Structures are given as C-alpha cells and as structure tokens.
Amino acid sequence: MLDYAALAAVAAVAREGSFDRAAAALGVTASAVSQRVRTLEDRLGAVLIVRGQPCGVTTIGARLCAHVERVRLLEGEMASALPGLASQIAESGPPTIRVAVNADSLATWFIPAIAAFAGRGDRLVDLVIAGEDHTAERLRSGDVLAAVTTDHTPVQGCRTVPLGALRYAATASPAFVAQWFARGVDAASLARAPVLRFDRRDDLHARWARTLFGHEPDMPTHWIPSTHGFIDAALAGMGWCMNPIPLVATHLRTGGLISLTPNHHLDVPLYWQHARIGTRLLDALTREVVAAAQGGLL
Template structure:
C-alpha cells in the first residue's frame, strides 16, 4: 500500500471516525466537496467502493481493510514523531477503545486514571455489548476492546482479564409480589429488565434455571448500566446485575447459588505503541484487582 496517497487515506479515516463527510471536513479544515473528492479518488485508485454514503456512513469490506491500515499508519507515525521529539508540546495520542457498558460503569474508568500522564492520551471510548465489541476491532473502528471473545481478531493479540460475575436480583417488594413460590415456576412470568436486545443474560439464566427456553412476557429495556441496576432496585423487574454494582442497593438475591460469570478479554492491535501498551498494562492491573484476572 506504499503507493496510496496518505492524504486520501487519512481523509477516509476522518470520515469513519466522524461518521459524516461534513464533520470530517470540519476536522480536516477543508470543504465537504474536497473530502468527497479525496474519498472518490481513493476508491478509483483501488477500484472498489470503500464507504457507503449512508447516515451514519458504513464501510464496505474493502473499506474495513483500508481503515485498519490507516489507523495503524497514523498510530505508528504519531509514535515515531513523539520518539523523535517532532510532535507539538503536549500533543495527545487518540486511542479508540470499545468497552462493554458494565465494565465502563464499574472498574474500567479507574483503570484509565492509572495510565501515566505522559505521553498524553485522548480516550475515544465506544460502548457495546461484550459479545459484539470484537466486530469494532475487525472493522478498524477501534484499536483495542474489552470483549467476551477469546479468539483474537486477525492482527490482534488477546489476554484474559478475568470474570465479571452477575447475580439474579430484585427488590424485596417485587420478590414478594411476583416470586412467592418455586423460582423456576414463578420467574418466567415475572417482568424482566434487560439492557438492550443484545442482552442475553436474563434469558440465559432462565434457561439454566428451568432447562427450557422460556422468554418472559413483560420486558423492559434500560440501555444504561447504572440506570439498569436502579430500575431493578425500583421494582420495575428482576435482572442480572454485576456483583460490583450490588453494594448500596437494597436488592434480594433470587438464587445465590446460581451466579452467572462472563469471562472478559483485552484484545488490541499488534502495534509497538507505547501509549497503547501503557493503557493495556493499566487495564490488566485493574482487572486483576476487580475481576480476579
């Protein structure tokens, strides 16, 4: 890819990061037509469509390959400039990282606080279910991810962080109203709180409990980790809450002998990047403390 015009490659990366041609133009200090022309010229050079002009924009398979290259290139360039002392004073490195919502709400931010102040880093966090964050790595949208996938994405390394434990809980009033009787019989009829439609923890718990596939009838979707736990505490339904979020909430454990454990992994691109290595070390240290990694 040495013959690819780097200004066009960087322009494509800006379009993907900003999710629009107009915002990419503002970041690059050029006009939107100039951004469109650069991307079109790059597509003509490669002979393939790289990005779908939707809202937000979407990469094609060829676009994903090129964006991975572009991100690696810009990261290596920034690290090289820093080592040579050619960067501006205090010029930060931007690291896009995918994190599942429960980690973000509990142990992950303290991990970032432990990252050394030098070299300066700008964190660009993307939140998604841990079962899906690896796709953001594959698409080149992030450089590292907290994921439930132990198999490394192509071009990435992987290390186990530990286990996030979840407990089936509800408020005392909710349990008294809905769960007065054998749990396996009563729970499928009780209202359930779920994070979003990717969230399979509650249904997985029911399958283990009843040995049948019994989706609940009343399902509330609360797509924010802290608000999810608050909704369960408020009696909106029962749910699987991280053990790390139980302190200070008046919740009743429905099946103390049946926790659900989700193994978490850190995947990152195989780059010799000091900022990325510093973040990886801080995340691994925090995981050892909080997740038993």
C-alpha cells in the same frame, strides 16, 4: 498505494461528523475534504462516508479509518528514532486508540484504566460499546485496535490477556419479588415475571437460567439499553435483571434490591485482546487495563 491524505480526510469526517468540522480539524477547506473523500471513493469503487447530519461511515470506511490509526501508531513507534517524523506527528495531533468494551465493564471497572492511560494528554481514546460476547467481532473487522471480550481465542494478529471475571446477580425490588416470586424462583415463575434486557444480543438472563434449570424459559421482556437504567427500572419494580454486583452492592446491602438466588451467581470471564502493532501505546494501555481489572474483577 492508498492516498493517505484522502484517508485522513475520511477519518476526520467519520470522527467529527461533518465535512466542515473535519476541514477545521485538518486545517483545509470543506471543499478540499469533500474532493479528497470523493476521489478516494471513486478510486476504490466504494462508498466510504454516508452523507447526512451527522455524517456516518460505511463498514469499509470504518476499516479504512482503523487502518489510518494503525499507521499513526506505527509512525509513533518510529518517532523516537526520527526527530523529523516526531515533529510532523506532533503537528497532526495525538493518536486515537479505538477500543470495544461492554457497557457493564465501562460502568464498573474500566474507566480508571482509560483515565490513567489518557492522563498525559498525548493520546486519545474512542470507546465503542458492544456486548462482551461480540466485541471480538470489532477486532476481526478491523474496526477497533483492542477489546474487552469473553473470547479467549486470539483474533488473528492480536494478543490475549486474561483479566478475571465480572460477577452478576439476578436482582429485583422487594415488592417485585413479593409479587412474582412469593413461592420462590423456578422456571414457571420466570416464565411469568418480566425481565429487563439490554438488547437482542443480551443473553445473561438466559445463561443464568440455564445454570439453574438446564433450559431458558420464555420470559416477557422489557428492553432498556442502559446499564444504569437497569438499576433504576429494577428499583422501581419494573422487572428483574442481571446486574454486575459491584454496581448494585449498595442497593443489595440496604435492601433496595434483593438477589433472587443469594447463593447462586453468574461469573463472566473477561479477556483483553489488542493488535500487536503500535506496541508502545497499546502495551501502556494493557498495563492500565490489567491493573484496573485486578482491582475490579474476581
């Protein structure tokens, strides 16, 4: 059997980033937290916390933290029938729902869902940023309880809900278009014009190019790991990039940015997957996510 007091200590250190802050959150001494973590690591034969400033968590440690949150959700489901348990849960603070979401969804339509869900103050959220093609990996590893993903195949133990599609346009500043695409957009011009990419897993530009030309030209790349940084860099003429249309609609309307192919967009279907446990809270979050998607996605 797992020692849940020790698991709570691991989760607190992972969440707070230090043993001192974890101790304050748990109402015990830092030495007690350290002892609990070390005892559990010795018992499991695995390092769970990476000591540092701030402290980090290993892969197995992250899975155990997710397990702790699942247990708290299950306990919350029983609280209405067990008043004594309800009082103990209240003393330990509100449960935290850890969710994986892609940066573009977070920047466009997802925040209203989270705000509506957390508005009562009796539940917390912990958002993890990952590419929409890779958020399901976080579910499979047990790192998160729910995810916005492009994967429609349900992860084992999860439920899938279709949300709609986020439409992207390839955009650039008028000056950039005049410099690099004066004769139009083709594979040769794309092979010369700098493109902006979020990270090494970001392949939206390649998918867009393949729908046009059947292959991906080798493109010179600027790396900018920021959704809003993409817009600023594109406005400054640094490169062309794939932007969610809701985020750049104003710039397209005023002419600050131009769509490279006005009649051709890339639609990325999105799905909501969540664990089947903790039904009450996850169902409430799902309702808010679906409602927000209806207003923000195709």
